[in-house]
Amino acid sequence: MGLFLKGIRLPRKVATLDLVEAPLPTRVILPLRQYIGEPARPVVSVGDRVKVGQLIGAAEQGASLPLHATIAGEVVGIEEHLDHRGTTVPSVVINSDGTDSWVDDTGEEMGSLAPPEILERIRGAGVVLKGMLPIPLASDLLPPDQPTTHLALTGEKVVRRIDTLLITALDLEPALLVNRYLAQTGTDELTAGLSALRAVTGAGRTVFVVDKGSPLSPQLTEMAAAQEETTTIISLDGRRFPIGLPVPLIKAALGREVPLPYGHPRDVGAALYDVDTVISAARGIRGIPQVDTLITVGGGAMATGGVVRLRIGTPLGALIESLGGFRGDPVKITTGGPMTGMAQWELTVPITKDIPAVFAFTGDEIELVGAYRECINCGLCVKVCPVNLVPGVLSLYCARDRFEVAERQGLFACIECGCCDYVCPSRRPLVHLFRHAKHELMEGRR
């Protein structure tokens, strides 16, 4: 265990203890859906004055989350707006009045809550998992379609028990910093969130995954030592991408294989959350709605970088400007890291809850792939693929529209980490071809 030899080694930035506080935005755009699911229903109308933390979107069914105002001011519009995934979502636009006054009823004490109440508060705070598959934390803990199969909420028989709570201080990519930063600062909220999540999942033990090269806060070390029988700390090499992604991480830390393509960590008895999510959950349980988010800002074209705290809904362009603008000439701007992020073309898209990072790259940092060449069968992609596929051969099927053959060979097990793209000497856009094939297959089945 702890051995993970596939994937690639990427350069990593050292996480420092500096936190950049982005100034309050003058206007925020809050999409009513910032996750995979149904949008919330707006409960304010144009012209209303709102305070920070005030409910502006109400959850309709199990698949939607409530939304809160992130700045104080006036609602100036409820309209369709482009989000960073390229879809248009009904959004609430708020102009700031510059006061930053909060609603009064936040920040109550946690006390001792029963698991169903904890879950209700996490849902009420609108906590979303960051990364490639943004689902509400509450839905990830308790899927709407299989409510009591995994969690011991009512004391009934559990079908598949979660035995391990896996908390990771690794980021999705070595270039991201937030989780490593949080593991170094280690607040009380982290400890509180940990015990709450353990109560909800019913996990008997906690495994804490930390980066080999980054120090851990003394508070966390103490906590792990205090609960020695039930808490283990595993350090892994965070430079080896994609160890931060769920499937390889569970393999490396627990030696378990999530059954792909449609598997979930809970299928192998694990609940996997990162430090950032745990802290957001703890704040949510205390009654503080999610109004700000921590992201990594980087790339050669940004004047300042590092861990940035900002209000949700800040437009991308406004964020970049408030951090000092561009230093070089940006050629590509992504939400998410250089390996898994999404390229943006509009700087008006808002920073939503699911965005882990913003990168602005200069022309030297990225490679522009124009014409790619035939696969030369070198096998480097097989060597790096973390889920043991044969990407080169799969890409040939995908490029020739033989999607069913590709599917039989495991196309849907691909976690889209991009390692095969990274090493390919023929510069084939492998992940692009896989996504295209997956999309075509899914569309055909609708």
Add this chain to the structure above:
Amino acid sequence: MSLIVSMSPHIRGKTTIEGMMRTFLIGLLPPAMAGVYLFGGRVLTIMALSVATALSVESFIEGVTHKPLTYRDCHAVLIGLLLALILPPTVPWWIPVVGAAVAIILGKMVFGGLGTYPFNPVLVAWVVLTLSWGERMTLFCAPHTTEQVLTPLMAVKEDPALFYSYELLPLFLGDKAGAIGTVCGPAILGGGLMVLLRGLIRWHIPISFLLGVALFSAVLRAINPDVYPPVAFELVGGGVLLGAFFLAPEPVTSPLTPLGMAAFGFLAGVTTMVIRMWGADPDGTFYAILIMNAATPLFNSLTPRAYGRGYA
């Protein structure tokens, strides 16, 4: 400000086709230099003609078919040099010219260029030359002389008992008749290990190839040590070393899954020995690799188990 929008990943590694081919070329330098040292400056002419023909024929074809020129990726240079290394040092000047042209046209370009051909182009050319001008392709000379002698494997083919007359260490070091690049064992091993350590050829193929040859000849030797040569003789007597490190692991025509590569190499080694013992060709390495090339798609179906398969 104009922004580029494309799929992730947005950064790329440093491995390129040019880089790979250049590494292979550097790995071939030691055997090539050993060939020049052992057989004289004539060998340089053979190499130069072969490389020049490969480059110009490829560029010509790409020119008339309006395809992008690919001489920069060094693949044609690699084909030309490899072909020269498996020719006898006595060949007339037009053999490398014809051979390189055949390798590029029949071996590579008719299928669509790099990445598409099913058989190793160098070996395709070698087979065409051997079948067309058999007597010229089997004229070997001893190192540092022009005296015509048989290669160890040809001698053993005629009289199996002759293997007693060869000492193994000089055979390994290069004191034998043979094709230009196949005689000096240490040079091939050095160049091959360099490419192996750079991670560009997978260790599975060379190791399993040598293992296949060694195991098969060990079994034969255990049966009758009077008729069958020792294992080391089979390993260093002919083209096995060059084949294992530079011809069998040719990326396009060899499998790409770990298990497939191991099976490919092992069976190629066994086939080499079968041809040596009961076939017409005294060496057999090149034919064995060609035969296994045909089975590469089959070996590719020996895939590693994808995650979660057989679990859910």
